[in-house]
Amino acid sequence: MLLIECPYCGVRDESEFTYSGEAHIVRPLEPSALSDKEWADYLFYRSNPKGLHREMWYHSAGCRRYFNAVRDTVTYKFKCVYKIGDSQPNLDELSSSAKHPADVEAK
Amino acid sequence: MPETKIISNAKSPMVEIDFSSIKCPGSVLSICEHAFLGHINIRGSLDNSKFAAAAKKSLGIDLPREANTFVEHNAKTILWLGPNEWLLVCDADGTANLVETLKSNFEDIFSAVTDVSGGNTILEISGDRARALLLKGTPLDLHHSVFSKGQCAQTMVAKTGMTLWQVSEDPVYKLIVRRSFSDYLGHWILDAAREYHEE
């Protein structure tokens, strides 16, 4: 059961939130101008990384605001949260600054 | 506290729940429904000074800007629900006028004012066991160092949502539950209070 920081309400229990998929998937401005393949890229294809992932969460049982987060899909840990419209954090900086202990084999 | 569940042509959402069946001294646990109040949902941005001013003009007090807080003024309680959303609780009688006042003062300002009085009901829970009772259902930390008088939160209770606020340190809590879930929550509370009977 994760703890998630809503940028508006603060840290709350996971049960108040709904996961809403990968963040920064921008809807094409002119869908009708796209080929089937281009449209499918927008519609179906997601990065699904092992490691840091920018994703959207919805504070469904709280303030009902969507927000973005960077989360590690290996450890489930949140690296940061940011409001919709805020600039994307640099994943390289985030991953180098906080290496997860589970990645370190020796004690 | 005496509860009014039925007035001439209205029934409270928890009309079938009898909190007086909880056999505890009031100092241990006391629960009652405050039905038939006015509930007005207000939307707008405090970054818009016109909106903030119009709200203050209508209500006599600023909308709370700080997250998870509420203010009380002239028998009105105004709860922060989100960065651009508030809930105003007031007497039933003044509701329609207040909605109209807000709407007319907000004219041409991006905002929304919606009467949601029929959709909500309020519970008051107090006593030594109030916090323990709520903790059975809510993941929120209610310790006085974390959540205290003047604070509010929208969160889960049992398997439904609630808007919770603390009105005194005793503690006395109030919470809003949606009408359609209120009978469920009433049953849940009656069950949760069982172990405090005759304590």
Add this chain to the structure above:
Amino acid sequence: MKRIPNGGRIDRSKPVNFSFEGKSYQGFQGDTIASALLANDVKLIGRSWKYHRPRGVVGDGAEEPNALFQVEQGALTIPNVRGTQAPIYDAMVVNSTNAWPSVNFDVMSIFGAFSRFLPAGFYYKTFMWPAKFWMAYEHIIRQASGLGESPRESDPDHYEKTNAHCDVLVAGAGPSGLMAALSAGRAGARVIIADEQEELGGRLLSSSELIDSKPATKWLEETLEELASLKNVTLIPRGTVFGYHDANFLTIAERLTDHLALAQRSGPRERLWRVRAKQVVLATGAHERPIVFGNNDRPGVMLASAASTYTNRYGVLLGDSAVVFTNNDSAYQTALDLKASGMSAVTLVDARASNENLIEPLKAVGVEVINQCAVVNVIGKARVIAAEIQNLSDDGKSIFGAKQRIDCDIVATSGGWNPAIHLYSQSGGKALWNDDKACFENGISVQDQVSVGAANASFSLVDCLTEGAQAGRSAAIAAGFNTKNTRIPGVSCSAGTDLTPLWRTPTEDPPGRGAKAFVDQQNDVGVSDIYLAAREGFESIEHVKRYTALGFGTDQGKMGNISGMAILSEALGNSISDTGTTTFRPNYTPVTFGAIAGPEIGENLSDPVRKTAMHTWHQENGALFEDVGQWKRPWYFPKLNEDIHQAVDRECLAVRNSVGIMDASTLGKIEITGKDSGDFLNMIYTNAWKKLGINTARYGFMLGEDGMVMDDGVTIRLDENRYFMHTTTGGAASVMSWMELWLQTEWPELEVYLTSVTDHWATAAVAGPNSRKVVDSVIDGIDFDKDAFPFMASREGLLAGLPVRVNRISFSGELCYEVNIQANHGCFMWEQLIAAGAKYDITPYGTEAMHVLRAEKGYVIVGQDTDGSVTPIDLGMGWAISKTKDFLGKRSLERSDTARKDRKQFVGLLTDDPKVVLQEGSQIVNNASDQIPLPMLGHVTSSYYSACVGRSIALALVKNGHQRMGDTVYVTTPDKGFVSAKISTTVFLDPQGEKQNA
């Protein structure tokens, strides 16, 4: 009774009577089932699950593989109660779990004689083929083996759950846990300390050591007093921390009444704590492991620490003579404890060379010490009679010389200690092998957690106290408190911890022969089974576990797992660290379903039950209810002796011929406000909204971006910048979050606010030719003339002075008015309408009649006639799609697959026999006599008998259906037959819509 005259934690002034296997016994307050039985000299307490060998108590805690009991009977019965931890109470009824018909005469023990033919994987190899017989075999195998029986009646007990938050959670209240709680608690941190035992104290409860020059139990008493006096510390005895999840979320099962006599019990039986901790201190101790040798499962062979516990804590005299077999220092204390209990002969057999310092105190009290020898076998069947020992080679790999027999009542064995790293492992941490200490220990913490004391492979008492104090202080500081060092109490010379690994006594017999030597007693896994697995090619410990069942069962291998891994390494010629351990998963010990379910069971609480404002009226008027999402909706209102068909026919005919009334409150309702609302709706819905007149309604489809129908409903324009949207009952919440998603993330520039008003309004749909007269008679301020208030218009009026909004919209195809009122007045409004309709015999109708009425008109129910793969075009409702504007999902309608002309399309189906009602979900084929496999054309989505049409009707999705009007197709029936039907239009009644426009 076999008791030491005094000492221990039992209260000799309070005898407790209980029964085991039907026979009465007496123990004392403070006894566990295991200690009480041992005190009554009952050594044989059960049978093993596979070979039905006689078994006795081995351990003194959660690691116990054998002493599992069936406690109480009937609804209160609990299977697999660990007798080493469960206290006795007056009139307790205890039975063995695994013996039939009794422990002393077990018909299944015949398996034991054939144990050579029941090796690892036996069941898989023998019974898996042919696969379809497995079900039959399994039934017999389970009956023969069975680990306890579940109650067959519903659980009469009540269970509680609570959430809790703390700065520091301490798991385990032994010396290190208590010190951690003390130093964090003194600092002012919110502390929760939980321990699975009946009493807090852990090893201190059976220790003969001194702390601050006082007996350990005295120090314990004082420490508990101080902790209890701290308001910020919560003590949870009888509370097992059984799960460690993400973000320091831990679960504790607290037993509240299981220790009380049945008559004394009241209140909840257990409480499940869901704890969110800033810092976690794991002080879970360690489990002693045995050394494996021949017939090491005979009743009377037990762990050295358990022998000390039964002696010191429970005052049990375990016999007259004992052999203690060890590879490490800690068991020397056991030899002293046993001798002090009054045994006449105690022999300590140490696999290692002699050490004068260790031996001296033993010799002083008359304990004989034999070095460089090992116990090779145990004589005796239902109880230990003697141990046989032989010389052990220096490398520990072979035995030699003559067997020496030592008569004894018990054999106490210690192969070292395994830190209880279960919770650490659950937290995501990786266990590491420590060669010096010969145990797995915790690696790096992956959460805000630290392990201390024996759980951290620091076994001496002084280390436990020191690490605990430091961890408590650090945790408090990390949680934001200031604190000084806590004084570490002084400890009398602590027992040594030196050890030379010896996992099993070597044998001279070839593999699979000789006396059976058990690694995992609960699963009857022997050394030979592990060797067999290795020979058959299993190398991964995870595979060997599954092949041999090592580490399964209620004890999850707490005693045998690590030894099993070591023996596998030996068989494979690997190091233990290469072999590795299996993963520990929640739960640490079994947790009752009651605790997990908590109070959230039954009709009212298992899931929220949403009710409308008119619910009580429906109940009082005999409605049967249907669950729609979480809502209770009236299904139909049967009159006396009516079945569902008669009731629904009557309700439908009433709507078509006079007037009916339905509770439509459950539909989702959302107010959409702001100057860009029209633009927003244009994107959300497939059709155009900006030109919609005020107080006018329009039907709309909402698509996912994949072009598939997601929701539908009628939206009304209330004024220039305000719309009122209806969603389906089940779709309300998801539509709201879907619209918020687009507003908040993609189009934040749009000035639109959404507010849910689903609960604010109560809605009654008054439908039928007489509906106008009914609403007109009770609602003021509205001109109900058919032209003044046309179809798809909306008006505001007053009902008994209360504001109402009336929408002339229809889901039945009848003249219909949906009346909305503030929900507190919903019941009042309903009663007013019912009273006004009395002269037209107004008929309340439910969802079943609603379904039939709309199907007669071919109206779609999203989620019933659609399934996430259906477009509006498939539904034949291309007219609702705007050609000129973009909307969500539009581009997908042009994708090659979506634009195909021969997709499954929405059509009507009329059976050739008008009396036959098709089964919903049935498959449709072209020709029943075609070769199997028949190509499937689609399926029936809705099917009813329509009293109004006078025959059965159905709706279906059929491949290329729109081009196949009049074609005959065949529909499967539940009895494997086919029914012929003709494809038709979806509208079965009033195709011109004259009724709703009347």
